[in-house]
């Protein structure tokens with residue numbers, strides 16, 4: 122084994138073997154205890170004050186077969202790890218229908234011991250990629266990441282076009298300790314409005330910041346969640362190098378999924394750097410009086426918690442506080458909100474591989490939003506905005522950041 126391979130961090134099921142009842146290893150082995158809390162329609166834990174949601178895992182609710190539960194994903198991976206099963210098309214279907222909503226991470230008691238069911242699913246995807254390559258529906262995403270540093274087959278030279286005409290400073294041309302990380306979606310129809318609005322809001326508040334422009338790379342979301350571990354490490358290292366060289370101390374992201382991925386980078390690599398989603402940053406500006414929304418919006422508005430910003434980062438109140446800071450806004454809630462918010466169906470590569478599941482998931486959420494009587498739904502993730510961009514139950518939808526920038 123050469124030096125490089127020896128130093129390579131473990132990936133695939135080897136990475137999570139402690140949670141696969143690998144009893145021959147030194148650390149205490151653990152794993153799924155078959156409690157059913159991650160998909161059952163009863164309370165998660167009867168001792169909890171807050172009983173939790175009835176619906177938990179979207180693919181299980183859609184297909185209604187036990188094998189599509191988080192528990193089954195864990196057990197199937199365990200059997201592969203112990204050599205009892207091979208990787209079959211049926212196993213792949215189960216593993217790749219996970220929307221990465223992270224609900225099972227929230228509900229599984231075993232997670233107190235470290236990893237949860239979603240971590241095992243992600244590791245199983247890494248195992249499949251290493252042994253057989255990506256599934257066909259995900260191949261273009263991997264190839265694009267390798268070639269263009271983004272999943273959308275957009276040439277790197279076109280990166281950062283979202284900022285054209287805004288007069289922003291890029292890392293090389295201006296000095297600042299704060300970086301606005303726009304994300305790959307900023308150059309796509311569903312992500313542009315949020316990135317542009319964030320830049321306008323920060324400028325309006327007089328905050329100095331830079332962007333990476335054409336030098337920006339994907340945070341690693343698709344590589345992380347689809348099981349392209351080598352790509353994930355490459356992108357992670359590239360991003361870390363960029364901020365270290367420039368001496369950045371605060372990173373503000375426009376998309377909830379970017380926030381989650383940046384926060385999952387190794388802590389020692391991002392030490393001394395504060396990682397904030399735009400809503401957290403803007404909430405501080407409102408509190409300090411640097412940002413004020415003057416234009417009234419007499420509207421009933423419902424907020425959709427993106428899974429990655431909510432369950433992934435624990436950010437629930439900042440977006441709601443910002444909406445309350447806009448005069449005239451009446452904030453209403455869907456029954457499944459905050460920790461128990463229902464997924465949009467857009468994550469985990471599901472729209473590419475199982476579009477019927479992704480569509481059902483988005484429609485189900487849109488129906489719930491419509492039933493609140495809201496005139497507008499806002500959210501703050503490019504992934505969710507893409508999922509909600511069409512559909513029978515669609516109500517007007519807007520990026521929260523854009524809504525705020527129009528309320529100045």
Ligand code: SF4
Pocket residue numbers: 177178179180190191194218219220221222223224225226238239242
């Ligand atoms: S992350 Fe969501 S979709 Fe995936 S297994 Fe867990 S609950 Fe199911």
Ligand code: SF4
Pocket residue numbers: 152153154155156157158159160191192195228229230231238
């Ligand atoms: S994955 Fe966790 S919540 Fe689900 S059955 Fe196993 S131990 Fe229970």
